Amino acid sequence: MENEYEKWIKKAEKDLDTAKYLINGEREEEGLFFLQQSAEKSLKAVYIKKFGKLLKTHDLVLLARKVNAPENIHAICKRLTLSYQYTRYPDVIKKNAEEEIKEFMKDTTEIIKWTKRNL
DSSP states (O other): OOOHHHHHHHHHHHHHHHHHHHHHTTOHHHHHHHHHHHHHHHHHHHHHHHHSSOOOOOOHHHHHHHTTOOHHHHHHHHHHHHHHHHHHOTTSOOSSHHHHHHHHHHHHHHHHHHHHHTO
16 A cells, blocks of 8 residues: 555656646746646655655745755755746746756756655
8 A cells, every 4th residue: 555655756756747748848837837846745745754744835945844854955945936936926037937947847856856765
């Protein structure tokens, strides 16, 4: 039987795949949303593993803090918050969007790698 945290990391990986698909299909805003979701679900997997329950929040920085993630993961979470803002608020200025999207993809992948090492 699959543990709850395993379900969450699988969802995180699926969201990362969805993000890549959307971004490659030139649906960047939607792809960025799924990058943020992937990171969030990944961190929630660690939280569930550590504490045996779900923390209902969308705050990546809070999740990183609660699971005692290293400083580089905290920094990534701060950057990924921008990706979420890009998808929800049309007045957020997008500079060098293509480069940022590549960075957000790399950042999300790094969070998932860290998560898997800590499950």
